[in-house]
Amino acid sequence: MAVVGFDVGFQSCFTAVVKNGGIETVTNEFTDRCTPAVVSFGPKNRTIGNAARNQIITNPGSTVCNFKRLHGRLFQDPVVQAERTNLPYDLVPLQDDRVGAKVSYLEKEHRFSIEQITAMLLTKMKESAEASLQKKVAECVISIPSFFTDSERRSVLDAAKIAGLNCLRLMNDTTAVALNYGIYKQDLPGSEEKPRIVFFVDMGHSAFQVSACAFNKGKLKVLSTAFDPYLGGRDFDQRLVDYFCSEFKTKYKLDVKSRVRALLRLQQECEKLKKLMSSNSTDIPLNIECFMDDKDVSGKMSRGKFEELCADLIERVTVPLVAALEQAQVQLQDISAVEIVGGATRIPVVKTQISRFFRRDVSTTLNADEAVARGCALQCAMLSPAFKVRDFSITDVIPFPISLCWSSESDEAKACHEIFGKNHPSPSSKLITFHRNKPFVLEAFYSDPGSLPFPEAKIGENQTIYIRRKNVSPLFSSASCFSFFSDKLQSQNGGEFTSQPPNAKKAKMKVRHVGLPIEQKLTLQLPKDHLNTLIELEKRMIQQDQQEKERNNAKNAVEENVYFYRHKLDGPYQSFLSSSEKQKFFELLDLTESWLYDEGADQDKQTYLHKLQEIHKLGMPVKDRYQESVKRPKLFQELSARLHKYSTIMEEYESRVRQIFSSVISRTARILYFLCPNRSRNALVYTDLIFVSDSLWPVEH
Numbered sequence: 001m002a003v004v005g006f007d008v009g010f011q012s013c014f015t016a017v018v019k020n021g022g023i024e025t026v027t028n029e030f031t032d033r034c035t036p037a038v039v040s041f042g043p044k045n046r047t048i049g050n051a052a053r054n055q056i057i058t059n060p061g062s063t064v065c066n067f068k069r070l071h072g073r074l075f076q077d078p079v080v081q082a083e084r085t086n087l088p089y090d091l092v093p094l095q096d097d098r099v100g101a102k103v104s105y106l107e108k109e110h111r112f113s114i115e116q117i118t119a120m121l122l123t124k125m126k127e128s129a130e131a132s133l134q135k136k137v138a139e140c141v142i143s144i145p146s147f148f149t150d151s152e153r154r155s156v157l158d159a160a161k162i163a164g165l166n167c168l169r170l171m172n173d174t175t176a177v178a179l180n181y182g183i184y185k186q187d188l189p190g191s192e193e194k195p196r197i198v199f200f201v202d203m204g205h206s207a208f209q210v211s212a213c214a215f216n217k218g219k220l221k222v223l224s225t226a227f228d229p230y231l232g233g234r235d236f237d238q239r240l241v242d243y244f245c246s247e248f249k250t251k252y253k254l255d256v257k258s259r260v261r262a263l264l265r266l267q268q269e270c271e272k273l274k275k276l277m278s279s280n281s282t283d284i285p286l287n288i289e290c291f292m293d294d295k296d297v298s299g300k301m302s303r304g305k306f307e308e309l310c311a312d313l314i315e316r317v318t319v320p321l322v323a324a325l326e327q328a329q330v331q332l333q334d335i336s337a338v339e340i341v342g343g344a345t346r347i348p349v350v351k352t353q354i355s356r357f358f359r360r361d362v363s364t365t366l367n368a369d370e371a372v373a374r375g376c377a378l379q380c381a382m383l384s385p386a387f388k389v390r391d392f393s394i395t396d397v398i399p400f401p402i403s404l405c406w407s408s409e410s411d412e413a414k415a416c417h418e419i420f421g422k423n424h425p426s427p428s429s430k431l432i433t434f435h436r437n438k439p440f441v442l443e444a445f446y447s448d449p450g451s452l453p454f455p456e457a458k459i460g461e462n463q464t465i466y467i468r469r470k471n472v473s474p475l476f477s478s479a480s481c482f483s484f485f486s487d488k489l490q491s492q493n494g495g496e497f498t499s500q501p502p503n504a505k506k507a508k509m510k511v512r513h514v515g516l517p518i519e520q521k522l523t524l525q526l527p528k529d530h531l532n533t534l535i536e537l538e539k540r541m542i543q544q545d546q547q548e549k550e551r552n553n554a555k556n557a558v559e560e561n562v563y564f565y566r567h568k569l570d571g572p573y574q575s576f577l578s579s580s581e582k583q584k585f586f587e588l589l590d591l592t593e594s595w596l597y598d599e600g601a602d603q604d605k606q607t608y609l610h611k612l613q614e615i616h617k618l619g620m621p622v623k624d625r626y627q628e629s630v631k632r633p634k635l636f637q638e639l640s641a642r643l644h645k646y647s648t649i650m651e652e653y654e655s656r657v658r659q660i661f662s663s664v665i666s667r668t669a670r671i672l673y674f675l676c677p678n679r680s681r682n683a684l685v686y687t688d689l690i691f692v693s694d695s696l697w698p699v700e701h
Contacts, residue, residue: 002384004129004140005176005376006122008156010068010206010232012343013037013049014370014538016377017133018387022268023374026132028124034129034369038065039120041105045548046541048124057264060088063105064072069206069229070114071159072524073454075099088260098524104543114602115155115526119162119538126163139166146172146209146399149446149454151524157557158526162534163467168383174200174211175376175396177341178220181366182376183392187219195221199324201354202372203317203344206232210320212328221395222443224327224423228321229453233274233314233344239309240270244286244299251299262292277303277344314413317353327423332359333510341368358528397423401447404432418447510561547605554608555596560614562593576625585618 003018013035015026025033030050040052040063047055055063064088073080075093084091092111094100122142129137144156153170160167177200182188189196195214202209208231212223244266245256256262269286276284283302291297309315325332338354342360345351355362367374381387381392398420405416419430434440446452484501526534566572566589569582577585592600592611600611 001384002129002133002135002137002139003377003381003384003387004126004133004137005143005373005378005380006119006140007126007143007173007176007370007373007376008068008125009204010066010368011037011234012205013121013125014373015129016370016373016381017129017380018377019133023059023377024132025370025373026128029131030526035121035125037068037121038063038066040064041103041110043104043107044551045545046105046120047119055214056088057261057268060260062089062105062265064089064101064103064112064117066088066234067117069103070099071118072112072149072153072155072230073099074524079453082097088264109639112584113534115159116534116538118159119534120541122160122163122165123538123542126165127190133642138164139168139384141169141376141383142167143173143176143376145207145227145229146174146225147207147229147453148399149400149452154525156533160533162538163533164538168380169301171376171379172211172222172225172396173204173372174202174209174225175220175222175394176373176379177202177339177366177371178211178213178375179392179394180220180371180375181339182213182215182220183390185215186646188215191219197223197328197330197334198336199338199358200346201321201338201340202342203340203350204232204342205344205444206230206598208232208317208320208344210324212324212330218391219393219395221425222397223330224324225397225399226323226327227399228316228320231316233271233342233347235313236306236310236347237271237274240273240306241267242302243301243309244270244387247299248291252292252295252297254297256292259292265291273301274306274347277301277306278348310349314349314353318357321354321357335360338362339366340364341366341371343506345369376697396426398426399423400452402589403447405443405445406434417479417538422448437627488501498580551605551608551623553613554605555603558592558608558611558615559596561612561619562596563591565615565619568626573622573626576629577622581618581622585622590613590619 005016006013007016014033015035016023017026018024027033028035028049032050035049036053038049038052038056040047040055040059042055042059044051052063053065056065056388066083069083070080070091075091075098076097077099080091080099090102092100092102094111094113098113100113101117102109102111104110126137126140140160142156142160145155148156148170154386156170157167178198181198181200193216195216198215199212200211200213206229208228209225209226210505213324214221245263248254248256248329254262256266265288269288273284281303283300286299286301288295288298289296335358338358338360340351340354345354345368347386351362382389382392401418401422401424402420403418403476406415407414419432565585569577569585574582592615592664595611600607604620
């Protein structure tokens, strides 16, 4: 059974697997550990990951990126409307008013939901894991930001189902990092001792997360989480983009933001510039050739100037740190370590701000890019029966308080109570009893809508009275409900007996549990029939991608063989066919090449295979003759060497045998010479023996 952890980030994704007794980060077909979170659509197929990233500039309208923040949201959501202005592709409302991406696929307009886009990315990551493990992948653990609400989490689970994955658990990013940190520590305090307090700070491309964790031997407890969903590496990139857009407008009279491709190129160059400034304090040049209107542009940026541009962003770093510290109710002197992960924590001023707040040097013992994926793989191994992992309990927290609301028995008013407070331990469950004799509606919602990075506070409605917190996959779920009936003795006319004999025993109360159906109405939950439709659609697209891959492989094989034989016919193969055969072969190669770049540029797989057979029909006999001419002398030489070796061995053997035979004949003659005169000495049996049998022993040996 395969054990896989997926870290699906805003910009980059990582896949970790359990292999050879350890955790390994998987490489993709480009031998890259990082898979870009990009899906591009073309007239024949989809490209995902590294290949799709190259099409952001060449095919921006049908290349979907930066979509993680759109999970579980409606089209009119303020976050969606804000993201629309920064995306090169179009966002459109779907039939259920969810947000979708409009692209051109198979030369037709298609609208894909965010769940489908994420499923495509997960499918690619699953293929990389299967290639590494050499087995099918069905179960996994997927990372999510700790601030994701119930709707966003369910959206990710739907994406996993569309990709054919059984997600055993959705794991908060910082919790996965904490697991990766703690499970290998051998010096953690005992269960009865004071825990070791460690803060984990994660700044990725789009969000900033902080968690405070307490470690004991074999135990991890999350004390608090805090976050800024709108602060990440891309915000620092945007400051550089805005600066150079203004400079180029003044210096070159170019309106960069009016051209999509130019703006995308500038964004990529600014991201590279930011990374260079992290390791260089000197001025870094920026040069882009043929940027707009055939003009080359140039500029420069220093680390000091960059920090001035991002001064307000740096101040925002402190806010989640303060919140996490206050909610954890610990003092700075109680903190044992501060671990930083995420690509944006490599920005020197960010690292300095974190270090200044905690009044200590930050630790970088974890892999800043792969720590989340490795933690997810560890969690998957702990949940899988196929692997034995050391006992290590994990107690997470609920980031937002959850309340229940229900109608009173008279239906005149509603009663609302908070059942899970902020940072309540998770998983946990509560049993609530209602005295009702008819169906009623139980509504769950987030108690503090103002703290949500999401416009909808309502989680859903259930006709249920048993609420159970199962795990972090859905934030909230109702499991089951029961009716309780007490049986009493009834008279024949239906009335209750009111009198009993004085000495009669009191009737024992009997309670029956009767299971009741639960009707759930979850906010923005995909209907089951629609989910099954999307699963089938994803399978068809996978099949289309495979067919296009095989078609391209056949086309490339024809092209490769044209170049191969043309080169060989003017080289080593030229003496292995007649002049007429050579001329005929060259004509075939020229015709095939002309056809390949004309009407043969877009043909089906079988057509390319037929052309390949025509080339092999003339080329394979020539190739065989050449290979035989190369192999035969080597084989004859090797055979001759072996025969000479065996002949020498036989001659040595024959000489040695002659020596042995000569020695045996000589010894036999000596023995016969000894025996002949002594045989007649014992002729008279009644006289004493002159020659005894023991005298033969030295002769025989």
